Amino acid sequence: MPRCLIVQPMHKAALDMLADAGVEAVICPDTLPETVARLAAGVDAVITRDAGFGAAAMRAAGPSLRVVVAHGAGHDAIDKAAATELGILVCNTPGANARSVMELTLGLAIAAARKIPAADRAERGGEAGFRARAVTAELSGKTALVVGWGHIGQGVGRMLHDAFGMEILVHSPRARDTGGFERVATLADGLSRADLITLHTPMRPETEGLIGAAILAACKPGAILVNTARAGLVDEAALARALASGRIGAAALDVYSPGAPQGPLGRFEQVIFTPHLGGSTPEAMIRVGQGSVAHVLDALSGKRPATAQNDPKGWNR
Numbered sequence: 001m002p003r004c005l006i007v008q009p010m011h012k013a014a015l016d017m018l019a020d021a022g023v024e025a026v027i028c029p030d031t032l033p034e035t036v037a038r039l040a041a042g043v044d045a046v047i048t049r050d051a052g053f054g055a056a057a058m059r060a061a062g063p064s065l066r067v068v069v070a071h072g073a074g075h076d077a078i079d080k081a082a083a084t085e086l087g088i089l090v091c092n093t094p095g096a097n098a099r100s101v102m103e104l105t106l107g108l109a110i111a112a113a114r115k116i117p118a119a120d121r122a123e124r125g126g127e128a129g130f131r132a133r134a135v136t137a138e139l140s141g142k143t144a145l146v147v148g149w150g151h152i153g154q155g156v157g158r159m160l161h162d163a164f165g166m167e168i169l170v171h172s173p174r175a176r177d178t179g180g181f182e183r184v185a186t187l188a189d190g191l192s193r194a195d196l197i198t199l200h201t202p203m204r205p206e207t208e209g210l211i212g213a214a215i216l217a218a219c220k221p222g223a224i225l226v227n228t229a230r231a232g233l234v235d236e237a238a239l240a241r242a243l244a245s246g247r248i249g250a251a252a253l254d255v256y257s258p259g260a261p262q263g264p265l266g267r268f269e270q271v272i273f274t275p276h277l278g279g280s281t282p283e284a285m286i287r288v289g290q291g292s293v294a295h296v297l298d299a300l301s302g303k304r305p306a307t308a309q310n311d312p313k314g315w316n317r
């Protein structure tokens with residue numbers, strides 16, 4: 001019976017699909033590297049989330065391991081170079097959680113513009129003057145810069161345009177078609193015009209620290225930054241300085257470095273943190289989980305999933 005390592009929690013509907021297909025689920029109780037490596041020994045497939053899957057765990061799995069599936073769009077935490085060298089296919093499940101991430105992005109944009117979390121804290125704390133002191137603003141008719149034009153970026157751009165009549169600017173060096181929205185020549189061009197900046201680009205070496213000190217200096221003063229993509233896209237120290245100077249008016253982060261809410265960024269009333277909730281709805285979890293299992297079943301039957309992200313030997317196209 002083939003075995004599939006489940007590194008982080010997956011929806012029951014996906015586990016049932018695995019069982020119905022005759023694949024044993026090996027469930028990790030935690031994501032400590034030693035636990036993952038111990039349980040990986042001899043598995044045929046792996047499904048992992050943001051904990052990823054590294055070279056040591058791949059080696060611990062041994063030659064039975066054929067495929068590692070990223071439960072979601074991002075596959076940056078899976079060591080693709082090691083996988084390629086070891087003949088392991090890596091694939092992801094793009095689009096399956098896009099709707100949930102889009103909805104959270106809109107929620108965070110509104111929450112930041114209207115200071116909803118701070119208002120809630122003020123009310124619970126019995127602060128009488130919040131309504132008088134807080135300046136909140138509409139999104140309607142303003143300009144949004146969407147950075148990254150995949151499933152999520154496109155959906156967010158369309159929703160912001162259709163719901164609020166926002167002017168949409170797109171920054172995506174890879175997009176062939178921006179759906180009739182204006183493509184900006186450079187990130188700085190877009191930032192200088194945007195009231196709202198929303199990040200939907202993958203984590204790659206070239207996108208690390210994309211939103212850093214120099215680029216933040218190009219922002220329109222008071223802009224709102226929303227990041228539901230990956231923590232490493234933003235230089236958090238530079239963001240804290242931009243918030244202190246008012247260059248950035250508010251930030252809403254669904255991804256951030258460990259401890260950020262307790263650090264300098266957490267001191268700003270106008271920063272909102274959510275614990276990577278983007279894809280964590282039952283609806284998305286069912287779609288992503290079942291999509292991940294479908295990729296495992298395909299790979300175990302020798303079929304290369306269309307979302308393969310590497311080209312190891314033995315998996316020729």
Ligand SMILES: O=C(O)[C@H](O)COP(=O)(O)O
Pocket residue numbers: 048049050071072073074075097278279280288
């Ligand atoms: O890459 C993604 O799609 C998101 O980070 C969500 O991933 P998750 O399925 O681990 O929540």
